[in-house]
Amino acid sequence: MSDYKISTKCVQGGYTPGNGEPRQIPIVQSTTFKYATSEDMGKLFDLEASGYFYTRLQNPTNDMVAAKICDMEGGTAAMLTSSGQAANFYAIFNIANCGDHVVASSTIYGGTYNLFHVTMRKMGIDFTFVSPDCTLEELNAAFKPNTKAVFGETIANPALTVLDIEKFAKAAHDHGVPLIIDNTFATPVNCRPFEWGCDIVTHSTTKYMDGHGAGVGGCIVDSGRFDWMAHKEKFPGLCTPDDSYHGITYAEKFGQGGAFITKCTAQLMRDFGSIQSPQNAFLLNLGLESLHVRMPRHCENALAVAKYLKDHPKISFVTYPGLEGDKYYDLAQKYMPNGTCGVVSFGFKGGRAAAEIFMKHLKLAAIETHVADARTCTLHPASATHRQMNDQELAAAGITPDLVRFSCGIEDAADLIADIQQALEQV
Numbered sequence: 001m002s003d004y005k006i007s008t009k010c011v012q013g014g015y016t017p018g019n020g021e022p023r024q025i026p027i028v029q030s031t032t033f034k035y036a037t038s039e040d041m042g043k044l045f046d047l048e049a050s051g052y053f054y055t056r057l058q059n060p061t062n063d064m065v066a067a068k069i070c071d072m073e074g075g076t077a078a079m080l081t082s083s084g085q086a087a088n089f090y091a092i093f094n095i096a097n098c099g100d101h102v103v104a105s106s107t108i109y110g111g112t113y114n115l116f117h118v119t120m121r122k123m124g125i126d127f128t129f130v131s132p133d134c135t136l137e138e139l140n141a142a143f144k145p146n147t148k149a150v151f152g153e154t155i156a157n158p159a160l161t162v163l164d165i166e167k168f169a170k171a172a173h174d175h176g177v178p179l180i181i182d183n184t185f186a187t188p189v190n191c192r193p194f195e196w197g198c199d200i201v202t203h204s205t206t207k208y209m210d211g212h213g214a215g216v217g218g219c220i221v222d223s224g225r226f227d228w229m230a231h232k233e234k235f236p237g238l239c240t241p242d243d244s245y246h247g248i249t250y251a252e253k254f255g256q257g258g259a260f261i262t263k264c265t266a267q268l269m270r271d272f273g274s275i276q277s278p279q280n281a282f283l284l285n286l287g288l289e290s291l292h293v294r295m296p297r298h299c300e301n302a303l304a305v306a307k308y309l310k311d312h313p314k315i316s317f318v319t320y321p322g323l324e325g326d327k328y329y330d331l332a333q334k335y336m337p338n339g340t341c342g343v344v345s346f347g348f349k350g351g352r353a354a355a356e357i358f359m360k361h362l363k364l365a366a367i368e369t370h371v372a373d374a375r376t377c378t379l380h381p382a383s384a385t386h387r388q389m390n391d392q393e394l395a396a397a398g399i400t401p402d403l404v405r406f407s408c409g410i411e412d413a414a415d416l417i418a419d420i421q422q423a424l425e426q427v
């Protein structure tokens with residue numbers, strides 16, 4: 001599929017039925033797979049042959065959908081995970097061990113921040129958070145001899161900062177480590193980070209990719225461009241023999257294009273088992289089939305809402321990277337000229353109390369711990385997803401106590417604006 005346009009990949013990527021085979025991807029609802037001999041199965045366990053033996057590690061339905069996302073991102077290998085959280089955890093833990101360090105943008109999703117700052121710290125992995133707006137010098141200063149990766153979000157949830165991918169890629173590569181980007185908000189329809197130097201992409205497929213609030217899921221895609229062997233001493237897990245697979249060295253056996261995902265599947269999925277269910281992968285594929293049609297509508301609606309709110313007397317600020325004059329407009333034009341995402345953030349002159357009154361009076365927009373859905377949904381991060389953060393951490397994540405995250409769906413923009421208008425009248 002790699003020569004086709006992104007729209008064609010959305011619809012038909014990942015699965016080409018043969019003569020008389022089902023047109024829709026089959027859901028392989030089986031935990032296990034039958035083999036004629038123990039030798040056949042032994043080859044799978046030794047990674048000598050490719051195939052399936054247990055759905056805790058791999059499943060054919062998942063692989064078809066992962067192949068579609070891989071094609072959309074322009075990668076060489078991909079895997080589905082049970083959630084976006086699992087995808088980000090695996091992507092980092094696949095190359096960073098106890099005693100290692102990672103540089104991450106400070107404006108990342110609160111759940112990812114918590115995963116890094118609290119849970120992965122308990123595992124002995126240290127993180128330095130840097131502003132996405134830092135200079136290259138400041139970014140370089142965050143690296144340590146034990147740094148193993150750099151992490152950021154294309155468009156941050158909910159701060160809506162846009163990552164200068166080339167700047168982060170340069171710093172990462174100058175220090176011999178990969179750049180990992182969570183591309184959930186932009187999706188490969190609007191931005192393909194590999195084209196700008198990123199090495200590994202992650203997704204919460206729960207968001208636009210699924211698009212209908214039907215299934216939690218995640219995905220990791222490898223660009224195949226990072227030369228692990230050139231930085232052998234930093235990545236022993238990929239570049240030295242794995243005793244749990246009879247001494248296989250992933251980077252040698254599976255090459256630059258396959259080592260990262262093979263190791264992640266063979267070790268992390270084997271040991272942690274956070275795999276997406278084949279049923280959810282099937283639902284995800286249905287969502288992907290219309291992603292290229294939905295994304296422009298999300299962006300169109302968000303721009304209309306942002307323009308309406310910009311000059312409203314009760315609104316103190318509007319953040320939308322697709323809005324002319326936004327701090328990130330120029331970066332967004334560079335990396336996502338066809339559109340950014342459907343999420344708009346704004347604040348109230350009346351502060352946190354005004355935000356709470358506004359939320360209470362919305363009718364069409366639903367209060368949900370969700371974002372990037374076909375139906376408009378909204379959230380007050382300071383009292384929900386980011387409530388573990390103190391004011392200082394909130395500020396570093398680009399969030400104020402009055403900030404409302406408004407995720408425009410694909411309804412009619414006029415109805416969304418009318419809903420906002422009537423709720424604002426109550427403030």
Ligand SMILES: Cc1ncc(COP(=O)(O)O)c(C=O)c1O
Binds near residue numbers: 083088203
């Ligand atoms: C940018 C981003 N990354 C990761 C996640 C975590 O994904 P999940 O909820 O699928 O675990 C989210 C969830 O909102 C997100 O917005």
